Amino acid sequence: MSSLTLVRETVAAALRGTPETRPQRDDVTAAGLRAELADLVFAAGATIEHPLVLRSSSLRSDVQLAGASAFARLRGLYVTAALRLIVNGCVPQNPFVELTSAFERLGTDSELVALVDQLSGDDRARLEAELRSHVSVLSRELGTIAPSWRPRTMVRSTVLVAGGALELRDQVDLMVGTHAASVASLALLDVTTSPLGPEAERVMRYHALVSTLRTGSLPLRTAMLSSATGERWTIDVTPELLQRAVADIAAHSTMAVAA
């Protein structure tokens, strides 16, 4: 039975939970989920030549709408980079200025820097102010993440199902714990700059499903934090939750094929 928590505690505490009550590692559910997805791919008519590619953003209409806005994209990228700094114990005082300077020095995000250059003076000032607010919420809500919990940021996954006819791509903003322990201990966190809505649960389930398929074992819990409102949802991962994630993909693939 999955539980939806709306209690206020730091994200670190919520992700860790009570170590003594963690369930045994489940290594058997993944194979069944993979088979179900393979059936689903066959029914949807996707092939290796024309694969169905899904991302967590595919399940969120707010991101799809925001995709058109360079401003929202920029804000998301800066907040994700700020999260990496906070996890490292380096909270930026002026995230916009400090991160822009870092991106320029690293020379790897030329597209992002070009987008910043295209912003009007008003938009730059608004982005700077918004980033201060988002980073302040993040650093307050995250709490201290101990290095011994193995925190990894911006963890990418690409899971192929049915020989590559279905490709599930994902990026988890923060992952703590390990999938190799005898008890479930891997926790996933997605940070969004939007307020949490009905689609947030779908995204959380998607992260849990991709992690399960990738590692072969169930993660402990999946969480989502809004850096706009400070609201956080945490769900324990169970086989039922993953079944719902498969159903989400089924609904999406039916729509994608119909379109």
Place this chain on the structure above:
Amino acid sequence: MSALWHRRCTATDIADLIALAPAGDRLDGEHREAFAARLRSLPTMEPRRLDAWTVEHGGHAGRGFAWSPTTARRSIGTLAFARRLPSWTAQNAVRDEMSDQLANFARGYSRLGSLGHWLAGLDTVALSLVESEAVNWALQLLDVAELLGGGATLATTDGYYHVAGAQTTVRARRDFTVTGPEGRVVLRIRSGRPGKSAGPGLRADLVADALATPDGQAARRFIGLWPEAGLALAVDGTMENLRAGARDLVRAAVVQRRERLTKAA
């Protein structure tokens, strides 16, 4: 038939791949000479480096190497992992490793274009972003080490073989070695998911690794791990795979030469 083994990246599957690996073949002096002769027949004006990446990209030149958090993560993360002690945390080890690189620069030991030189030009925030990538890599190594159990040894350097008279260096990428009485199994970790040329890439690494070994003994099996995709591919250390790998490296050199000649013209 040169098989490409395809398994999930789980402890059981990897243990099976290692345990059931057949004996590897050996490259002798004649093989080395034949390989060198093929490369010498493709003269080059500048030093040439061939590796699995070159083979996977059909010999086409990329944009050239530049340091970035992504290209620096393996160097820093691997050296940080090599510092592993009982109280080890990836974050502290990566910080220590980066501090050492910066200290070497301050003492004047870093040459232009080296990692230490590049790190010294970054500010605190940029360094922290580099640190995040390196921590991810070090923790990925830790995950794989746990998956492999106690018998695996971290490979702190890749294998290199200089082909005399051909201005060519062949590189074998490797991250872990599992050595047993019947020989060794080599593992390398890659990001993303395996592409269509992953098999030829593994064979190129297999032959480069055998060439870099003084007695020419090939690994029993060369395993490529793609943890982000949860997949493992492997090739056996047979003469057929070694030949295929060598052929692909020579083909890549041919394409490189053609591209350089076209560019020069």
